[in-house]
Amino acid sequence: MTLDQKRMIVAALSFLFLASLLVVAWVEGGKERIHPKPRPVVGADSAKCLQCHEQKTPVIAAQWTDSRHAQLGVGCYECHRADEKEPDAFQHEGKWIATIVSPADCGACHQDIAREFQHSHHSQAAQFIGSLDNVLGEVIEGRLAAVNGCWQCHGSTVAFAKEKDGTVRKDKTGKPMLDPTTWPNTGIGRVNLDGSRGACSACHSRHAFSRAMARQPEVCGKCHMGPDHPQIEIYEESKHGIAFRTRLAEMNLSSESWVLGVDYTAAPTCATCHMSATRNQPVTHDVGARISWTLRPVISRKLDEWEKKREAMKDVCANCHAPDFIAAFYTSFDATVEMWNSKFAVPAQSVMDALRARHLLTPTPFDEEIEWSFYRLWHHEGRRARMGVSMQGPDYTQWHGFFEVAERFYFDFLPKAREAGRGDPQVTRALKAVLDSPEHAWLKGMSPEDRAKIDAFYRERYGAETVK
């Protein structure tokens, strides 16, 4: 090969090499298109906010920068701007803004979601004020227990701080001050100054507004936990929760589209069953749209349009389970709730009604032991049992549920009812009616034949010495 030929080859190979580098650049460009990084789009007004707030509140600014809102140009001012006439509006650096971004503000863009939410049970969560729960929290426990406890989940009724003369208190810049017992508050049913109900940030924590976070069970678990509604604990012990923890990396939680069976298949979260899209139904922000029973009150009842709601939930179940499986589950679930109603809830309620009818209880709630006993029976133990079966948490159905229900009912509630009844014939009749029913016949004692059967079983299984 001559030197000139070699030079030609070098030139040709150099050309090929440079061309291959162009392909590399093209592939790199494609990668960027597939995984776009958030590039904040900042309007002129929001840019002014960021100038200061990147220094004063850098974490908020950084969280917003990474958000989808930032990519779409929805900045500080777009959400916080207010009309001069709004009650909580104030001037800040030459602009009218408000501190609280209410569902009405979010609804300016997310109309459908805001509408769905306003119809949901979540939006009514602060309406418990005036119910028995509120007396317990605000009066018996103490108001600040309610402010920092109940209200943080259920929501406060946001109010202005007042001067002694009843006028709204303002700071030195003229900004109206909010009553510190009512705000900060991100309770799901917060009643806002503009009349709207709710706080979107209860689930979509500001200022990242992360989809992934809202889909995490932990978001729901902030409030749906504890002795009276331990949904997160039940979920965690259920197969659904175990699958979620095991396959968290495969949940695709950040995906814009999050359709069960399409965008993810690893496990269901709370959002999956109660809110998120399936191939047949869209996402909903009405969390009750797929719930057929209310397990909250003393006596559970099926909700309005429960058949439609149940079909919506069955559609979710059907992504993983066969129709027979789903039907069998609901048969068992319904029967268990009905057993709670007939065996414990209705009898206990009838006894309480008789005591009240005969004025054997004072009008003051929770000033007599039997009221605490009854409350624990339905509000704590009874709910645990019902919620346990609704979400396939066996331990919450039984040991934390019906076992404690039985112990409370037979050995705490009924003795206290007898004591409170003081031999009153109407109460005695009510108690007799309870104990005469077949569900409670075991309390009258076992027949010798039944006892003999149990002894024989024990002898066979554990040896003769176990039966005395």
Place this chain on the structure above:
Amino acid sequence: MNQDATAPPAGEPVAPHGGRPLPLPKSRAGRWLQRRLPIDLDALRYYSNEPVPNHLKHWWWCLGGTPAMLFAVQAVTGILLSFYYVPDPSQAYESVKRVSTIVPFGWFLRSIHRWSSNLMIAAVILHMMRVFFTGAYRKPRELNWMIGIGLLGATLFFGFTGYSLVYEQLSYWGATVAGNLTEAVPIIGPYLARLLRGGEMVGDNTLTRFFILHIGILPALITALLGAHVLLFRLHGVTEFEFESPKLRGSEEKKTFPFFPDHVMTELIVGIGLAFVLTCLAVIFPVGLAEKANPLQTPPHIKPEWYFFWTFRWLKLTGLTFAVLSIGFFGFLALAWPFVDAAIRRRRPASELSVRLGILAVCALVVLTVWEAFATH
């Protein structure tokens, strides 16, 4: 004070050993540079234009420069990758993932680095086969063969420490197997294994040690060995052969050709060709990332990189102790082969034993490698 009449004017550069004054270039910049870098350009031209034997025109004889070029690629891409790599078991895998998915052109750099390492090992093996089968290791070039064996060992160790750093399952369990193999070396094995791993098991210390080996000790070792290899090659000159083929032999008048620019141009073709091939490989077969290392989960099927397939198969066939001892023996035999071969040829000058043994060894390596490649367990 009298000045020596033959001495160059003060400040003007002279050739080494007080020789003649160096000729100054015509340009002002050239003269400025020559005064500060007193290099004898004539001598440089002489050495760089040294005629080389005609057979170097053949591609088979260009393999020696290939590993050096690939080593340069490894150095450049390796430095860039080390900007992002974190040698800590809790972060190593994530940092590699970040390079592959987030860092601009990171996937390309990593793919080039991985493919180049594979090609470098292949080039070293091919170069050594050429040297072996042409007998170029014989007197007086025995030392250079031994340096070459050292370079092969260092390159393989380079590859091993490299894929261990990724901290995939292969990385962890490959390092575990290597640790067990080292432990099986008689007497010093346990100490050597502990030195390598920084403990009784592969752990935090191991990754740090492999990282230091990969980016510090091995590059320095290879640079030193490569320098010695090239120096000895230049001192001895290119091995001259008696070829029957006129294409390789050249004509009587043209038995040689100039190193520069002719042979340099050939090497340039190889270099740019390699760059093109590497880019194509990186684009078409970008390097992925397997499952993260999990010390609690032994993978059901684990295989090292292809260049260790033969050792892995040999290990499975013969058992740990025999495999370690026999591989050690093969290594020693390869190192000492120029002397063994010389002893044989002293007794039987026409012996072709080295060629036969070489063919046998290559066949055995190929069979063991292919066997392991297709084996499911």
